[in-house]
Amino acid sequence: MARFYDVVGYGVTIETAPGVWEDVITETAYFGDVIRNTRKMQDGEHLNDNLTVSNSISIVADAYAAQNFFAIRYVKWAGAYWTISDVEVQSPRLILRLGGVYNGPKATVAGTP
Numbered sequence: 001m002a003r004f005y006d007v008v009g010y011g012v013t014i015e016t017a018p019g020v021w022e023d024v025i026t027e028t029a030y031f032g033d034v035i036r037n038t039r040k041m042q043d044g045e046h047l048n049d050n051l052t053v054s055n056s057i058s059i060v061a062d063a064y065a066a067q068n069f070f071a072i073r074y075v076k077w078a079g080a081y082w083t084i085s086d087v088e089v090q091s092p093r094l095i096l097r098l099g100g101v102y103n104g105p106k107a108t109v110a111g112t113p
Helices: 061-067
Strands: 002-017 020-036 041-042 049-051 057-062 072-077 080-090 091-102
Touching: 020 061, 020 072, 057 080, 072 091
Parallel strands: none
Antiparallel strands: 002 020, 002 072, 020 057, 041 049, 049 091, 057 091, 072 080, 080 091
């Protein structure tokens, strides 16, 4: 089983102006294990096939992760940002199932703890 140490991105949607909503992303680093390591190419209607992974990463959850697991948006793993498609709570751990490449907003350097 491979070891994991990298950041997990949490997103909170806030209203920045009347009727304007924006995702504010924060990152927190976690230790864990890669418990499943697979990849899949999906035929799509695009020029290139879509790369998705079906990896599962088990992290040791702190109090913030346990209370805000619904807000997890992405995980940085193997040099790329991956969308979290599913989170399973197995206290004191969270099992994060990865999907496709994450293309949404990321934390800024100033907002990274």
